[in-house]
Amino acid sequence: MRQMLKVTVNGYPWEGLVKSDQSLLDFLRDELGLTGAKKGCDGGECGACVVLLDGRAVNSCLIPVLDVNNCEVRTIEGLQDEQTNQLQDAFVSVGAVQCGFCTPGMIVAARALLAEVHNPGEEEIREAMVGHLCRCTGYTRIAAAIKLAASRINPETAGPER
Amino acid sequence: MTTITNYVQAASIEMALQALADNKMSGRFLAGGTSLMPILNLLRYQPGVTHTLIDIKHIEGLRTIELQADELVIGAAVTLSELTKHQLVLEHAPVLVRVAKVIGSREIRNRATLGGNLCSGDPRADLLLPTMALLARLQFVHMDDPNVMGMSEFLAQGNRARQHAILTHIYIPIAREVRWGYSRLAEKSMGRCNIAAMALVAGESGSLKEIGLVVGGEALWPQYFTGLHIGSGAKGSILTLAEKVVSEIAAGKVGWSDYRTATAVTVVYEALEELMNNEANA
Ligand SMILES: Cc1cc2nc3c(=O)[nH]c(=O)nc-3n(C[C@H](O)[C@H](O)[C@H](O)COP(=O)(O)OP(=O)(O)OC[C@H]3O[C@@H](n4cnc5c(N)ncnc54)[C@H](O)[C@@H]3O)c2cc1C
Ligand code: FES
Ligand code: FES
Numbered sequence: 001m002r003q004m005l006k007v008t009v010n011g012y013p014w015e016g017l018v019k020s021d022q023s024l025l026d027f028l029r030d031e032l033g034l035t036g037a038k039k040g041c042d043g044g045e046c047g048a049c050v051v052l053l054d055g056r057a058v059n060s061c062l063i064p065v066l067d068v069n070n071c072e073v074r075t076i077e078g079l080q081d082e083q084t085n086q087l088q089d090a091f092v093s094v095g096a097v098q099c100g101f102c103t104p105g106m107i108v109a110a111r112a113l114l115a116e117v118h119n120p121g122e123e124e125i126r127e128a129m130v131g132h133l134c135r136c137t138g139y140t141r142i143a144a145a146i147k148l149a150a151s152r153i154n155p156e157t158a159g160p161e162r
Numbered sequence: 163m164t165t166i167t168n169y170v171q172a173a174s175i176e177m178a179l180q181a182l183a184d185n186k187m188s189g190r191f192l193a194g195g196t197s198l199m200p201i202l203n204l205l206r207y208q209p210g211v212t213h214t215l216i217d218i219k220h221i222e223g224l225r226t227i228e229l230q231a232d233e234l235v236i237g238a239a240v241t242l243s244e245l246t247k248h249q250l251v252l253e254h255a256p257v258l259v260r261v262a263k264v265i266g267s268r269e270i271r272n273r274a275t276l277g278g279n280l281c282s283g284d285p286r287a288d289l290l291l292p293t294m295a296l297l298a299r300l301q302f303v304h305m306d307d308p309n310v311m312g313m314s315e316f317l318a319q320g321n322r323a324r325q326h327a328i329l330t331h332i333y334i335p336i337a338r339e340v341r342w343g344y345s346r347l348a349e350k351s352m353g354r355c356n357i358a359a360m361a362l363v364a365g366e367s368g369s370l371k372e373i374g375l376v377v378g379g380e381a382l383w384p385q386y387f388t389g390l391h392i393g394s395g396a397k398g399s400i401l402t403l404a405e406k407v408v409s410e411i412a413a414g415k416v417g418w419s420d421y422r423t424a425t426a427v428t429v430v431y432e433a434l435e436e437l438m439n440n441e442a443n444a
Contacts, residue, residue, distance in 0.1 A: 001167050001168055003168075003169060020166050020167060020168055020169045021165055021166040021167070021206065023199075023203070042200075042203045042204075043200040043203060043204075044196055044199070044200055044266070044267075044269075044270060045352070047267065047269065050269055056243070056272045057268060057269050057272060058269050058272050058273055059196075059269045059270065059273075061199075061203065062195050062196055062199040062200065062203075062273065063195060063199070063273070064166060064169055064192070064195065064199070064215060066169040066171075067169070067171075067192070067195070067217060069171065109268070109269070112268070113268075127268075128268055130267045130268070130351055130352050131266065131267025131268060131269045131270060131352060132267075
């Protein structure tokens with residue numbers, strides 16, 4: 001069955017019929033061609049599909065697309081700004097990216113964290129990234145990258161860069 | 163070849179119940195979807211399984227947290243993120259916050275609701291323990307029959323309690339002073355609990371006298387023990403009590419291994435020890 005959906009994705013309004021059994025993740029990837037969010041597990045376990053829904057980080061694989069009617073969705077493609085550039089630079093410079101499958105979800109989650117806490121500590125970063133699996137780098141470098149980016153984005157509240 | 167055939171966004175409790183009545187075989191309430199959707203995603207390609215999702219989380223009255231007389235009243239569709247940050251919950255039921263914070267990930271807690279946790283039909287649902295320890299009451303609304311029940315009755319009724327009924331509010335009695343201890347064992351980070359225990363004393367200002375203890379977890383619906391006593395807090399007597407409680411739970415349970423006994427004793431011990439060490443938890 002198809003039902004009407006009205007949603008804003010990355011700042012652009014979208015309106016049309018969608019399949020009632022489609023997840024937000026499948027809608028973004030298959031209908032809109034936004035393949036930044038990945039399907040790792042389809043069960044909320046890996047974090048590769050994380051997007052911002054009305055500003056909050058969520059697993060898009062667990063959300064029926066019709067559930068985002070009248071909402072605002074932001075994917076990694078819609079987060080291209082200075083903060084994301086700093087995060088991307090930091091991920092590359094500390095070696096927190098290998099295959100890159102987990103990275104979009106990690107960056108989106110990091111953006112949500114930095115919106116709440118300007119310079120999060122190690123513990124806060126680890127707690128915020130608990131829902132994200134990376135099969136390549138190990139998690140130490142990912143935490144270090146987020147810390148580094150935060151200190152560059154918000155130098156006034158950062159401790160000494162290490 | 164599709165599992166979700168229809169999605170209905172309910173604007174009121176009446177509308178949700180009507181949608182459930184109209185879709186007797188296939189209707190399912192949807193709150194945060196973090197328990198339901200992983201299952202539906204798995205079933206997606208199974209022919210013949212259909213669901214009508216009745217989304218209840220936009221119903222205004224189900225998203226509020228307020229004080230009513232001497233009770234904290236929490237709407238069933240309040241998310242765990244909202245719960246852990248709400249001033250009234252932090253002040254009057256910090257034990258709920260402590261437990262909600264260990265559930266899933268930030269992303270999960272941004273969607274998961276208190277009502278969905280209690281109604282997920284999974285004994286590992288972490289919020290069963292504190293709601294039971296706090297002697298919470300649950301308000302269910304059926305087509306023509308609102309019904310308030312305690313946690314024990316809710317657990318005893320199993321699926322029957324939430325069939326054709328919607329959990330609307332959770333009522334938590336407020337005690338002036340609550341001391342508690344909590345311990346939980348999960349085998350992986352972000353994992354469901356294997357075993358968890360919560361010990362609690364309410365309304366005592368002097369020495370600890372009568373303790374309520376709830377133990378639950380994997381394949382173990384929460385069990386509530388009341389009237390427990392610990393002497394002067396010596397470690398030995400806590401251990402004896404933990405062993406006694408666990409042997410009572412294990413009695414008659416098929417497949418309860420020595421490993422499970424050992425981990426359960428440790429978890430119960432830790433909860434009791436934290437309770438003994440804590441002044442009134444704030
Ligand atoms: C990766 C991952 C990790 C998780 N970790 C944990 C964990 O550590 N601890 C834990 O306890 N849980 C965990 N969960 C399970 C789940 O996130 C929680 O139980 C959550 O609180 C469920 O709430 P929900 O709003 O998402 O429920 P939903 O999935 O929307 O609903 C669950 C069930 O309850 C019914 N229901 C929902 N609301 C009502 C209502 N108001 N009245 C009647 N019926 C209702 C639904 O029909 C459905 O059958 C995890 C899930 C995932 C995917
Ligand atoms: S694909 Fe959504 S959490 Fe893994
Ligand atoms: S870089 Fe490959 S999964 Fe994280």
